[in-house]
Amino acid sequence: MNGYRIAVVGATGAVGREVLRILDERRFPIAELRLLASSRSAGRRIDGRAVLAVAPERFDGLDLAIFDTPDAVAEEWVPVAAARGVIAIDNSAAFRMAEGVPLVIPEVNADALAHLPRRIVANPNCTAATIAVPLAALHREAGLRRVIACSYQSVSGAGQQGTEQLWNELRETVANSRPPERPRGHAFKHPIAMNLIPAIGSLRGAHTSEEVKVAAELRKMLGVPDLAVGMTCVRVPTLVAHGVAVHAEFAQTLDPQHARRILERAPGVTVVDEPSSAQYPTPLRAAGTDPCYVGRIRTDEAGNLAFFAVADNLRKGAALNAVQIAEHLIQRGLVRSGARA
Template sequence: MGRSLNVAIVGATGMVGRELLRVLEQRRFPIAGLRLLASARSAGSLMRFDGREYTVEETTPESFAGADLVFISVSSQVSRELVPIAARAGAVVIDDSKAWRLEPDVPLVVPEVNGETLSGHRGIVATPNCEVAPLVLCLWPLHRRNPVRRVIVDTYQSVSGTGWAAVEELKEQTRAALEGREYPPQVYPHPIAFNVIPHVEPFGEDGYTREEAAIVHETRKIMGEPELAISATCVRVPVLVGHSLAVHVEFERPFDPHEARELLSQAPGVKVVDDPAAALYPTPLQAAGDDLCLVGRIRRDSSCERGLALWIACDNLRKGAAVNLVQIAEELLARNLI
């Protein structure tokens, strides 16, 4: 894979940060030195990596001195402050927030789809929204054979996409409901236990949420199709880990489901799970812990002559975030861009 790097992780104690450490160790990423960074509140805590114990440090502008590669998984506001500092210090920065994804000079990358765009990076690379990664992994091999003209996607997003507090809220609300107790919502606007909430991120004036708009714009950017027609509805569901997507795709020409299934079975990063008669189809529980995007229920869209319908499930913390971050870093190394 090339030389070993001095690596810093900002947001190391968060859900994605912890998963990122696991992925780096599992994939044997070449690390010469490692700094784990977080807020002042988390500074001093201990974390293990590759058999060693590391002390988490408070993130400061000086934290990036000597770093070759910086992973950042924090809020967009904090990312806006820290990413330029890390890049000016000489590091290549791979950011997990929405802050940089749509900047024209920042590559937004899913390596299996558009890894070649890394060649134009200027020190900052973005990874997409955790629903966009599995969506484009499944659209891309089909689009190359038969151009996509329209996409309608409904997402069913687990609470781990919100963070630790949301996971605990789901657990506690579930216990409370089963015991006949009240547990008022604090993270979400409504109880999440035994419920679904069609409200992921704030609403805009057009009635779509910020998450739904992100799916539209990020998918267009990654696929290099700025005029692609996409509509999204995002729903939070009482699942701990794993996002699912119901996708209806209209193509330029009719698409045989058997051909689509064959193309997807050969696509990198994708696993076809599609035998409904045997109750085999993707579920978020099945996807949890898997680095691949699972796709099934591949069938003709009965409402559209040129359409297909798909059902996708993906671990939002792994391929939806941490695995894609590490794959970007691996691609940078493979292309001698770091």
């Protein structure tokens, strides 16, 4: 059969399930699809396919493996897959900043795929992806110097446990006409229903791990090692799609009209920017779709270019980008396809 032999590792999770949907939607050429997860899920079925527990021999004979697991699981299993000749595309943070591992958004830095010494490609953090796509287009024209941004991140960014916690708390809120006093799940340390949590990930000094990741990943993908980034990452009670308010300073003057023209022709970006008729990006609009939406494009009072960007964290922020990386690797002839021989 024509096509590629693929594993989705973490196939039972929020991102893994989205990868399966996207492979199907985009008619990805598949000769064999293996669904892998932990031993807890072994024997479960997804769309008629059995889920297998991850093990070294599960990677034998594969061309590609898309990893959608926690960092520690990727740290253990991505090198196992790569050592068996498989190209691993990893959605976790385990290898994003590693030497010899390109961190790729095809619309931003597809050329980085040409050099794969470790047979590993990393997929960026979902908030970094939401703003890197529009910022890369603006950076190419005007030279990005400084970014101040605040994120509004949906609960699905914390995986299935995040979504479950919000639903549990919403049901209780409706039943009691007030939000619960304690969290009703393990994803967040506070109730998230009717709330905001201004800390995502673990503390890194005065910052959070999410804030540190977004800054470092923007620098790596945009190829601007001295880019100054000021991030605040906030969890909000939306289900899917992260919003980010961005204020950016460029080396060259960039007025809103010019920025809008650049963004309108930027691949992967959809401009929705008619505030007078209440047209701007929202999470409900972005959820389940592919683009990075950008609106509220303006110059702020400090002279920065300001905009609001929203993208589906499970799609462009994770699963879609991983599948697009796989498509680019195939177009460039970088994936072995044993099943075609």
